Amino acid sequence: MDRSITHSCGHEQSHFVDGTFAADIDRMTARLARQRCRQCREGAAAARAAVNLLALGALVLPPLEGSPRQVAWAEKLRAARLPTVMKTSPTAPARLAEVRDAKWWIEVRAMSDAQLIASFDTAAAITVSV
Ligand SMILES: [Zn+2]
Known part of the structure; x- marks a missing residue:
């Protein structure tokens, strides 16, 4: 089932969360809420890649x-x-x-x-x- 989850970065994102037991769904929802949203994670990865390229220099x-x-x-x-x-x-x-x-x-x-x-x-x- 699709759930709207507020991530640790404060952004809200829709996720498909499924499980046999309600506790599984709650655990997955809580795990997703502890992470940053996809956009923030991708932005951080791009920033790291740029810093890495700078470090390699010449x-x-x-x-x-x-x-x-x-x-x-x-x-x-x-x-x-x-x-x-x-x-x-x-x-x-x-x-x-x-x-x-x-x-x-x-x-x-x-x-x-x-x-x-x-x-x-x-x-x-x-x-x-x-
Ligand atoms: Zn975010």
Whole structure:
């Protein structure tokens, strides 16, 4: 059933809320009310993306290789990841930016920054030694 829910940002938005028990519907309604509305969340995401792009500055990001869906996803992951990696290791993003394989960016998305850098160094060492 469609419900009008007032979000934590103060905006009202209609949501389809369904459940077997009334308690499920109440819980889902309360969870939605604790979040910001879609428009506010998308605005915040766009602002974060802009800040991330600024943080990368002069870093040249080569086009990624893979299927169109992989490339689209990996570009977002890379754009969000490189600025955070830059905070822990200022020189790492320049090396990581050379990775053009979209699949690699998707595979390492759950790794911590330290694991990501170590994984890249290991892969690079293997490539050099072979
Ligand atoms: Zn809002």
